[in-house]
Amino acid sequence: MINIPKPLEQTKSIRPWWIYFFRNRAATVSVIAVLITLLSALIGPTLYQRLLPIDQRQVRDGIYQDFDAINGSPSVDHWLGTDYLGRDTLTRLFMALRVSLLVAFVVESLNIGLGCGLGLLAGYFGGWVDMLISRAADMLFAFPGLLLAILVSAVFGSTARELYGGIGRLLLVATALSLVSWPLMARLVRSETLSLKSRDFVMASRGLGATQFRIIFRHILPNVMWLIIVAATVDVASVIVNEATLSLLGLGIEEPAASLGLMIFRAAGKIESHPLQVFIPAVVITTLVIAFSFLGDGLRDALDPRSR
């Protein structure tokens, strides 16, 4: 009788990553915080306005100046009070959250597109392609922190406003910020690609005659995906702070649009008499930053194949 060996039993059950992720309490709380923020940025302003009868809604549109309630305290009309021009703080906060998240979304899209694309190319092909891309990344790395973003948004800021208005400023800020953040993504993806390139499964696939296109997109990209997701999530925290910093320095978002940095800056001088106007955006930005960093850490622990 032929003894057919049974297939090996899996010694370790492969559980989906979210089991690992939700074991992390900080990460779970962060996910909830981020979801609430996203939701309130999306539907918050409309919902908040609709609570009033239609002829009074204007009071909460974030642009309307309620001259009866300049620097107002929280009230029935304005749940979180009003700012120095009598605009509703809660609506302004929603608007600022939209800006923060939109900037973060654009930056991370550019970041993933550029950083990941160029990183894959540099890591996979090596040679002069690698040389060119790595040197370009090194050039941008030479500038400490936000410095290049400050320079770019300072020089092109007024033109962006004249040509495209507020949205032009927003896109300029996003471009300037991605200019300083894609090199890091490219470097991470490049080094991961380098190590994956010489693994057995890639060799096997090449031996079976897979095209380079197939190797890159079917074998390498899925294996660096976790890294891209984690790096992008962690980066969101710094993008939010950087956007606020640029706006605070007068280089980013401008009135009448709202930004967390701008809100803090405008209210900082009156902190003694109206502390709430500073503390509301300050608490929101701190929560967001901490939530995104914990989220990134949690994702790293859950997704990194080496951490299991």
Place this chain on the structure above:
Amino acid sequence: MSRPVLRRALSLIFVLFSVTFLTFIVSYLAPGDPIRNMMGGRQDPVRYVFLRHLYGLDQPWYQQYLTYVSHLLTGNLGYSFKYPERPVWDLIATGVPVSLQLGSLALVISVLVGVPAGIFAAVWKNTWRDTTIMGFMLALYSIPSFVIIPIVWVIDLALYRAGLPSLPVAGWGTPQHVILPVLVLAAANAGFVARIMRNSMLEVMGQDFVRTARAKGAPEYLVLRHHVLRNALLPLLTVLGPATAFLITGAFVVENLFAIPGIGYLSIQAIGQRDYPVIQATTLLLATAVVVMNLITDFAYTLADPRVRFE
């Protein structure tokens, strides 16, 4: 020995080249005609051509770049658009010592706070003490400075109201003016240093020679002082470069909110006046500062760590 040094020098030249090139290109692509702006209401074609030539703006871009670099090599950072005939250096010279003072004090304080915090957190690894220290340091690291500043102001104002000794919240000049901005600037950096220090301590504490020292009966404080600490302090040197970069971005915010006439404040003023040569020069200056800091770190590391030297 000579090979790495040579490679280091080459990469230094490349970095400096890219810094000058990028700052030049951004300013070259800057929209608007600076000469026309400068002349304002008195548009005179002859004077326009003369001024364009004087600033070298009638040259092709590579010629302008070469001129720019050769001027830099002789210490000339260019001329201001806003105040014609005033070199940029004149405009920012007063800011350099101010920023340098602010930055170096903040660096020293952040090391003085961050290093002990990291050491104690590592020694008390995974106890409530560790969690408390590192939680506090994480808060310092992740709360943006423009959030810390209003909190500091409120505390300071409360002290003032209560008639207790308080500090000025803006300006520069007396030692009292220095304290608050330096503390705010140092806060984030201290968190960063503490994290690095804790990791480095833990790494050394897990090594064989530490276990050997313990096995030979050395008292714990001696093991920590002689075997762990001396080795764990080394990686801290590599933090100097990133820390400087960190401080520079922080200084932009701190100088502007505290109205300190440093480089960050001056360049934001210049941006308001569309005086691009000034912001170009400050960018260049600050990037060079980081490059130099990185170089110093590298050499200090080779001096401090024989393993690197003999490899």
